[in-house]
Amino acid sequence: MMLASTLRRAFPKTRSQITPIKQLSGAAGAPADVCNLNIVSSPFPPIMESTHYKPVPEFVSADWENAKWSNKVAIRDGNTGETRTFSDYNTYMHNIASALRFEYLLQPNETVALLSPNNIDYLPICLAVAMCGSKLTPLNPLCTESEVTTILDRSSSKILFTHAKLLPVALGAVAKSKTVKHIVVIPDVAKDTDLPSGSVDLQSLAGYKHAPNLTESVNEVHDHVKDVNNHPWLLPYSSGTTGLPKGVCLSHGNMIANLLQLDEVEGMVFQIDHKLISPLPFFHIYGFLASLLYCGWRGQELITTSDRFDLPHFCKLVEDHKPERAHLVPPIILGLAKHPIVDNYDLSSLDMIISAAAPLGKETEDAAKKRLDTEIKQAWGMSELSPLGTMNPDYNIKTGSIGQLVSSTYGKILDTETGKSLGPGKQGELVIKGPQVMMGYLNEPGKTVECLSSDGWLRTGDMAYYDDDGYFYITDRIKELIKVRGFPVAPAELEELLLTNEHVQDVAVIQVPNEEAGELPRAYVVLKPTSDANEVTDQYLKDWVKERVAPQKRLDGGVLFIDQVPKSASGKILRRILRDEAKKELE
Incomplete structure (x- = not known):
């Protein structure tokens, strides 16, 4: 203090x-x-x-081999006890970049996706992608298989790094993806993982053996980044x-x-x-x-x-x-x-x-x-x-x-x-x-x-x-984004999902306040005339959505059935009216 x-x-x-x-x-x-x-x-x-400015990898890593830094702990995983030093960071970044560039032929402006919980090698992976002049799309490890597939294809990701704990989701997503060609698996230190066919362990990239001039060649990839303001690196989805x-x-x-x-x-x-x-x-x-x-x-x-x-x-x-x-x-x-x-x-x-x-x-x-x-x-x-x-x-x-x-x-x-x-x-x-x-x-x-x-x-x-x-x-x-424990949730995404349910005719999703989460998604649903309201209950729809989305997108704010979704003359959902009604109800 x-x-x-x-x-x-x-x-x-x-x-x-x-x-x-x-x-x-x-x-x-x-x-x-x-x-x-x-x-x-x-x-x-x-x-x-x-x-x-220099490109990000060179800017961030400038002092990693400095005598005062090289053996200093850079990151500590409070769950596994694993650590990396700044020297480890430097070695892993260059080796992974070399493997990506010369084994996987990753090209400038191509995209790599990263699906993993926090990990001690997260930063070297991200910077290695940047060294290749490529884009990096970080993914929420709680995403469902279909959500991962959507982002992989929208970002045109060529390579997917994923943690061993998330392999079932990753493999299912890649099987449906039109763009992913390679999978790199971050190992789970708690247990051995059988690598699926066609994938490779991260450690083989981190220990990539190369000639002394190969790392320099990887650095030279950045020669085309003459204007750092016009060259993309990070590609989060928002x-x-x-x-x-x-x-x-x-x-x-x-x-x-x-x-x-x-x-x-x-x-x-x-x-x-x-x-x-x-x-x-x-x-x-x-x-x-x-x-x-x-x-x-x-x-x-x-x-x-x-x-x-x-x-x-x-x-x-x-x-x-x-x-x-x-x-x-x-x-x-x-x-x-x-x-x-x-x-x-x-x-x-x-x-x-x-x-x-x-x-x-x-x-x-x-x-x-x-x-x-x-x-x-x-x-x-x-x-x-x-x-x-x-x-x-x-x-x-x-x-x-x-x-x-x-x-x-x-x-x-x-x-x-x-x-x-x-x-x-x-x-x-x-x-x-x-x-x-x-x-x-x-x-x-x-x-x-x-x-x-x-x-x-x-x-x-x-x-x-x-x-x-x-x-x-x-x-x-003003924006319609819902913030659940700090995570953004798009009402339009949940509405699009609910409209695929055979019983739902129309729907609007808004946020309702919650002391612990900040906000929670709530759905206002119009059922099809042929649907039985005794069978299609609020709990049924909550469970149906729960099976298809990440936890923050669940309808924990409730499901309410209404006769008509309020809309403007142009057809835009008037969420403000629903928010005002919810506010009166909560008061």
């Missing part, structure tokens, strides 16, 4: 008092005339220009502001910019000898960039978990390894605030908890701070922002706020009726511009245009306002 309190005394005034709000009329890349006022700028120092999941193209430049932006907020307080504990899934952009990639670049030990989250186990890891910082989501912070078992553990090493991925209520934030005697601050972002957009600095945290815009970033609040930008304290849609804004959606130019303007402004779909110090507050969401 000493470092944070010292910094707050050293910086009694907020940086946002420097110039949180600028008038940018007439500036290059400025928005349309109707909304060129009240643009909020970042109070943090600007980051370096992208012309100086529902964006609406609709079905889409591939978010994030360039090398996007990711490096966001690392530098995060470092302007965290670098001074998150020291090189400090540890971070993060049970966040690495397939999720928050855990991937803020936890995995940032610690890999900064040379800090990351403590993670490869199994389902367990609160007592998490507390024991904090007690045993004494990390100074934690990356968490609101449901975990709620458990730390209220669960009696927390009192059995010493969590005093935690100096700061960062919460993101979903809104954290002020009451929960205050309760956890008081109980743990630690600081908690919020950050905000989305896949389309690589993901970080705003963050509270350690030395001036505003409870309930998602913080200030990160370096080299501009924001504005647009009136949803007029499109004009609004001043402090007025609520509208949050729109962001900065070097971390995505390239666009993969093969979805129409969807890209819907949310990304020609001069680089990204519509976030979040309702928000900012105060006189340039701190932002999220109040609601």
Whole structure:
């Protein structure tokens, strides 16, 4: 607790008092005339220009063979006890890249998918793909077979890395996929795995034997990446502001910019000898960039978990390894605030908890701070922002706020009726511009245009306002996305699935609040006239969906039967009406 309190005394005034709000009329890349006022700028120092960036693997691994880093633990799996050093990271990255490039003939701009829980080799795999100039699509390990197949084919993935625990799902998905040619299996340290025909063990790639000049040849693949802003690397799937999941193209430049932006907020307080504990899934952009990639670049030990989250186990890891910082989501912070078992553990090493991925209520934030005697601050972002957009600095945290815009970033609040930008304290849609804004959606130019303007402004779909110090507050969401324990769930995806049921004539899905999960999906269903309501019950439909989707997509918010789904004249579902009805019901 000493470092944070010292910094707050050293910086009694907020940086946002420097110039949180600028008038940018007439500036290059400025928005349309109707909304060129009240643009909020970042109070943090600007980051370096992208012309100086190297490709991500070279940028992140620059010090891995440094004498101070090489034998230092880079990552620790709190479930298996496995570790990797930074030297291991370096060796595995180069060897896997060599195998991919020269054995599997992976070409620049081809795609590799990764279906795995958190694993100590997750980062070397991802960076090896980047070394080949290829794209990497991380997949939720809880995805069903059909969900995996859909993303494999949409991303045109040529190679699938999968964990041995997920082989049944992976093999079923690949059998239906039109694009996957090779499977690489990450071994399960708890038991031996019989490799299916045609697959290969990750260790054979990690130990790939090559001539001394072969690694140099792999590095030379990056000669074509002259402009890191125009070459995609990461391809997470997101529902964006609406609709079905889409591939978010994030360039090398996007990711490096966001690392530098995060470092302007965290670098001074998150020291090189400090540890971070993060049970966040690495397939999720928050855990991937803020936890995995940032610690890999900064040379800090990351403590993670490869199994389902367990609160007592998490507390024991904090007690045993004494990390100074934690990356968490609101449901975990709620458990730390209220669960009696927390009192059995010493969590005093935690100096700061960062919460993101979903809104954290002020009451929960205050309760956890008081109980743990630690600081908690919020950050905000989305896949389309690589993901970080705003963050509270350690030395001036505003409870309930998602913080200030990160370096080299501009924001504005647009009136949803007029499109004009609004001043402090007025609520509208949050729109962001900065070097971390995505390239666009993969093969979805129409969807890209819907949310990304020609001069680089990204519509976030979040309702928000900012105060006189340039701190932002999220109040609601225009977008239809449901956030279940921080995981995005697209209503359109569940609606599309339910419409394949022989008894369902029409359906609308909305979110309902839940203290533990944040939000849960609820379906409003119109049955076909021929269906027997006594047989097609709410439980029947909940169970039917449960068999076909990942856990966060289950209809745990309930199923209600209605006579007609409210729609506009153009046929668009009016989810707002259903949300208002649900709100009255809950009140």
